Amino acid sequence: MIKNGKDFWTGLIYIFFGASAIIIGRDYTMGTAVKMGPSYFPTILGGILLFIGIISLVRSFLKSGTAIEGITIRGMTLVAISTVLFGLLVRKTGLIVALPLLVLVSALGGRGMRWVPALILALGLTLFCILVFIKGLGIPLPIIGPWFGQ
Amino acid sequence: MEFFEHLSIGLSAALTWTNLLYCLAGVFIGTLIGVLPGLGPTATIAMLLPITFTLPPVSALIMLAGIYYGSQYGGSTTSILVNLPGEAASVVTTLDGYQMARRGRAGVALTASAVGSFFAGTFATFLIALFAPLLAEVALKFGPAEYFSLMILGLVAATVLAQGSLLHALGMVVLGLLLGMVGTDVTSGTQRYTFGFPYLADGIGFVVVAMGMFGLAEITRNLEREEGRSIMAKITSLLPTKEDWKRMVAPILRGTVIGSAVGILPGSGSILGSFAAYSLEKKVSRNSAQFGKGAIEGVAAPESANNAGAQTSFIPMLTLGIPSNPVMALMVGAMIIQGIQPGPAVITEQPSLFWGIIVSMWIGNFFLVILNLPLIGIWVRMIMVPYKYLYPAILTFCCIGVFSLKNSEVDIFLMAMFGVLGYLLSKLDCEPAPMLLAFILGPLMEEYLRRAMLLSRGNPWVFVQRPISATLLALAVLAILAVLLPSFRKTREEAFKE
Numbered sequence: 001m002i003k004n005g006k007d008f009w010t011g012l013i014y015i016f017f018g019a020s021a022i023i024i025g026r027d028y029t030m031g032t033a034v035k036m037g038p039s040y041f042p043t044i045l046g047g048i049l050l051f052i053g054i055i056s057l058v059r060s061f062l063k064s065g066t067a068i069e070g071i072t073i074r075g076m077t078l079v080a081i082s083t084v085l086f087g088l089l090v091r092k093t094g095l096i097v098a099l100p101l102l103v104l105v106s107a108l109g110g111r112g113m114r115w116v117p118a119l120i121l122a123l124g125l126t127l128f129c130i131l132v133f134i135k136g137l138g139i140p141l142p143i144i145g146p147w148f149g150q
Numbered sequence: 151m152e153f154f155e156h157l158s159i160g161l162s163a164a165l166t167w168t169n170l171l172y173c174l175a176g177v178f179i180g181t182l183i184g185v186l187p188g189l190g191p192t193a194t195i196a197m198l199l200p201i202t203f204t205l206p207p208v209s210a211l212i213m214l215a216g217i218y219y220g221s222q223y224g225g226s227t228t229s230i231l232v233n234l235p236g237e238a239a240s241v242v243t244t245l246d247g248y249q250m251a252r253r254g255r256a257g258v259a260l261t262a263s264a265v266g267s268f269f270a271g272t273f274a275t276f277l278i279a280l281f282a283p284l285l286a287e288v289a290l291k292f293g294p295a296e297y298f299s300l301m302i303l304g305l306v307a308a309t310v311l312a313q314g315s316l317l318h319a320l321g322m323v324v325l326g327l328l329l330g331m332v333g334t335d336v337t338s339g340t341q342r343y344t345f346g347f348p349y350l351a352d353g354i355g356f357v358v359v360a361m362g363m364f365g366l367a368e369i370t371r372n373l374e375r376e377e378g379r380s381i382m383a384k385i386t387s388l389l390p391t392k393e394d395w396k397r398m399v400a401p402i403l404r405g406t407v408i409g410s411a412v413g414i415l416p417g418s419g420s421i422l423g424s425f426a427a428y429s430l431e432k433k434v435s436r437n438s439a440q441f442g443k444g445a446i447e448g449v450a451a452p453e454s455a456n457n458a459g460a461q462t463s464f465i466p467m468l469t470l471g472i473p474s475n476p477v478m479a480l481m482v483g484a485m486i487i488q489g490i491q492p493g494p495a496v497i498t499e500q501p502s503l504f505w506g507i508i509v510s511m512w513i514g515n516f517f518l519v520i521l522n523l524p525l526i527g528i529w530v531r532m533i534m535v536p537y538k539y540l541y542p543a544i545l546t547f548c549c550i551g552v553f554s555l556k557n558s559e560v561d562i563f564l565m566a567m568f569g570v571l572g573y574l575l576s577k578l579d580c581e582p583a584p585m586l587l588a589f590i591l592g593p594l595m596e597e598y599l600r601r602a603m604l605l606s607r608g609n610p611w612v613f614v615q616r617p618i619s620a621t622l623l624a625l626a627v628l629a630i631l632a633v634l635l636p637s638f639r640k641t642r643e644e645a646f647k648e
Contacts, residue, residue, distance in 0.1 A: 007315075010578045014321045021328050021343075028340050034608035038335040038342055041596040045328045052321040059317070071577050075373030079366050079545065080566045086549045087562030095550075102549060107542040110373065121539060125546050137201055139554045 004065035007056045014053030021046030074109070082106040094145035095134075099126045156279060156505050163506030164513055169209050176213035177514045180220020181521050184237055185228055185529045188372045188537060189544055191221040191237070192586075193365035195480045196357045197551035199487070207488040208503050212510040214484055218477050219271065219460045219511065223518045226263045226453050227529055230256060231383050239421045239456035242428040246441060246448030251383035258390045259449050262398055264522045266454035270406040271515030274461035277410055278468070278508050282497065285469040289494035292470075294601035295612050299622040301595050304472055306626040307415055308587050310633050311422055314579035322575070326585035329354060330592020337600065349560045356483055356590055358552055358561050360476065362568025363582040365548045369541045370573040385530070388523060394446050401431050401451035409455030413462035415474070427455035461511055468504065469494055472591070476583050479590040 002008045021042050031037025082105040089098035103122035107113045133139045163169065179198075183189045195214050202210035225237030230247035243263065250259040292300070309319035332343040333353025344350035390398070408430060409423035431451040432441045441448050464481075466474045471493035473479035485492045490500060497504045522529070552561045572582050606612035614620045 006318075006578045010318050010321065010575075010580060013575070013578075014325065017325055017328060021331075024343055028335075028342060029338065032608065033603050033610070036337075036596075036600050036603065038338045038340040041599060042328060042331045042342065045324050045331070049321060049324040049328065052317060052324065056317055056321065068577055070374050071574075072370065072374045075370045076570055076573055078373070079370050080570055082545065083366065083549060083566040083569070084563060087553075087559040087566070090549075090553060090562070091559060099546060099550075103542045103546060106545050107538065110538050110541070113538050117539070118542075121542060125543055129546065129550055133201075133550060133554070138204065139201065140557070141550065141554060 002060055004060045004063060005068045006065055007060035007063070009068070011053045011055075011057030011060060014049050014056060016053075018046045018048070018050030018053055021049065078106060078109040082109070090145075091142065092145045092147045094142040094148070095126065095130060096144050096148075098145075099129060153279065156283075156501070157509065159501050160279075160505030160507075160509030163208055163502040164212065164510040168206075169212055169506065169510065170513070172205070172209040172213040173216050173510045173514050174517055176216020177220035177223075177517045177521065179213075180217040180222075181224035181227075181518065181529065182532065183217070184221035184224020184226075184240075185532045186535070186540060187228065187234055188368055188540065190364060190368065191218045192360055192476045192480065193368065193544075193548070194221075195477060195484075196360040196365065197547045199357050199480065199484055200551055200554040202484055203487060207485070207490060207500075208506045210484055210488060211481065211503070211507050212514075214481055215464070215507055215511060216514045219457060219514065220518055222457045222460045223264065223267055223522050224529065225456075226267075226449075227260065227522065227526070228533055230259045230263065230449070231385075231530065232533055239424050239460070240453075241421075242424050242452045243449055245428070246443075246445050248383070249442065249444035250446065250449065253444050254384070254386060255444065256383040257385045257388040258394055258446065260385070260526060261388050261390055261523060262394070262446050262450045263453040264519050265398070266402040266405060266450040267457035268515050268519045269402050270409060270454040270458035271461060271518075272512060273406050274410050274413070274458045275508060275512040275515070277462060278465055278511075279505075282465055282469050282504075282508075285465065286494040286497045289470050292494075292618070293616070294598040294605065295616050295619045296622065297472075298595060298598040298602055299613055299619040299626075300470065300472055301591050301598070303622045303626040303629075304466075304474060305584065305588055305591065306629050308475075308584040310629045311415075312581040312584050314581060316630075316633055318578070318580045319584050322580050322582070322585040323588040326588025327592040327595065329359070329585075330589045331596070336593070336597065347560075349558065353593075354564060354589075355552075355555060355561060356479065356586070357555055358564050359568050359589055360480060360586055361548050361552055362565040363572035363586060364476070365544065366565065366569025367572030367576060367582065369544060370569065371576065372537060372541065385526065388526075390446070397437070397446050398450045401427075401435070401447040402454045404430060404434075405451035405454030406458045409458030410462045412455070413459030414465050421456070421459075423455040423459035424452035427451040457515075464507075464511075467492065468496065468507075471496075473587065476586040479587055482590065 025039040025043045028039035029037035030039050082102050086098050086102040100122040103125050104118055107118040130143055134141050183194045195217055221237055225240035226243050229235045229240040229243035230251050233244050233248040235241045235244055247259045305323050309323055312319040332350055334341050334351050341351055405427040408427045412423040412426055431447050432438050435447050437445055463474050466472050467478040467481055473482045482492050552565050555561055602612055
């Protein structure tokens with residue numbers, strides 16, 4: 001029986017990354033201790049991580065710990081989706097569309113946000129970013145993208 | 151006197167109108183993010199890094215440094231007024247600070263915190279000015295073996311001081327080192343772990359990782375719970391009584407010394423110092439019965455300690471080029487972007503940069519007292535901004551910051567990925583700070599390991615045969631052993647209980 005969920009999942013994650021590092025690393029030259037190849041150091045690291053992962057996994061069956069609690073799938077997808085949406089749109093539409101969308105999606109997905117304050121927030125932030133970052137500090141960001149003919 | 155010569159170089163660099171303005175901007179932003187919950191100095195500095203590309207190096211670093219120590223001031227304001235620590239280093243301040251506020255002494259607590267921080271900041275500035283050149287001279291004797299061992303010590307310290315399981319923290323360090331391997335290997339030109347994506351040939355940007363693991367993951371963590379309405383304490387008088395002043399002096403002095411000492415240790419920064427200072431005060435104070443019920447000592451000591459620690463943590467970064475915490479790692483990144491290789495040579499090659507930053511810290515502390523006492527009213531209004539308005543704004547700045555790095559949307563996708571990974575790992579008690587530190591040190595460590603082994607013709611004993619390197623490694627072993635001892639383990643768990 002798994003007694004410690006945190007140890008169990010951490011163990012699996014570490015084993016995954018450790019093993020991947022070693023397996024992918026086999027495609028590169030190993031070299032020797034004097035003249036280390038590109039795969040030398042990552043293979044050692046992968047081995048250590050694999051080892052730590054196995055200890056964590058074994059420990060999860062032996063020692064009990066606190067339960068994993070309160071993971072917010074909603075919050076996680078909200079942050080990820082609004083960010084990715086911004087990434088997909090920013091070049092094509094420019095900030096003028098991508099930014100208000102980012103703000104609206106992330107704000108309305110949260111709890112207790114109404115349309116009107118969300119819209120005001122979106123407009124305000126867009127204006128602020130254009131004025132401060134692009135006009136003020138001269139950072140080259142696309143205001144209007146090629147989808148709108150520019 | 152060499153010391154005054156150095157100070158005058160620093161003064162002439164820091165006292166230009168432009169640099170004063172960037173210093174003020176830095177401490178202003180620092181206080182702001184310290185006051186706002188859910189936005190720390192790591193995410194903020196990562197967001198603002200792209201903006202600093204266009205600035206001269208001195209101005210950029212003065213501003214970024216100001217954000218870090220400024221956030222220590224702002225973090226205490228919320229601790230005292232609404233019982234919410236704005237920054238991790240201000241957690242202990244809530245214990246007595248908020249109790250003072252509930253007894254109508256919020257203003258006095260704020261003054262105690264600001265005066266303590268100012269004294270600590272001044273002291274730490276002089277400490278850096280005195281010791282950094284000495285340390286840099288020692289560092290010039292460092293070979294690859296010493297650097298490698300120093301990094302091992304730094305990473306071990308970061309794991310020992312991380313919250314939660316030691317094993318998980320060690321794993322995070324190794325995972326961070328591995329992530330640092332992604333990209334082109336400098337020696338052979340082989341592309342490692344890029345999966346054929348040309349985007350990954352230069353490696354994963356550290357700003358991307360920092361913003362994902364600290365910015366986005368932190369937002370997600372804050373979305374877990376419903377927002378509670380905070381009750382704000384009223385500020386009546388800022389002036390402490392004669393009795394208060396008397397009780398403040400010794401705790402401020404002790405807090406400053408502890409904070410400065412702990413701050414130099416790799417992996418800590420300001421958090422540990424404030425805990426240590428509070429527990430010491432509780433032990434030695436004549437008024438120890440009042441602790442937890444609004445003792446002014448319980449505010450003055452940790453607040454002095456966290457500010458001192460925030461500043462002395464610059465010492466390893468400025469002299470050795472080795473960052474001791476994620477904020478310093480970002481500062482190293484900022485220097486590299488500006489074409490300056492951090493390390494012991496910076497003091498001699500770029501004296502006006504080095505001394506300018508140090509003098510600016512003292513000036514910044516002066517600005518901070520003004521910002522935090524007479525102008526406290528501004529920040530009080532900021533505290534009341536609900537998080538539901540705040541996080542879309544933080545998200546916006548993260549996205550714009552990352553995109554403006556290379557104008558690449560791939561960076562935005564990667565940031566989203568690290569946000570999810572960072573959030574899930576934090577739910578498993580895996581702290582992001584040691585990982586980010588390791589991520590930055592990874593390529594350097596490999597390089598020094600390679601050189602050390604090449605010089606020793608493949609003899610791994612070189613790390614214990616050279617005295618400095620052996621000492622550093624011994625310290626690392628001691629640190630791990632100390633954590634495994636049952637007595638220390640208990641104190642460590644108590645310190646992180648909050």
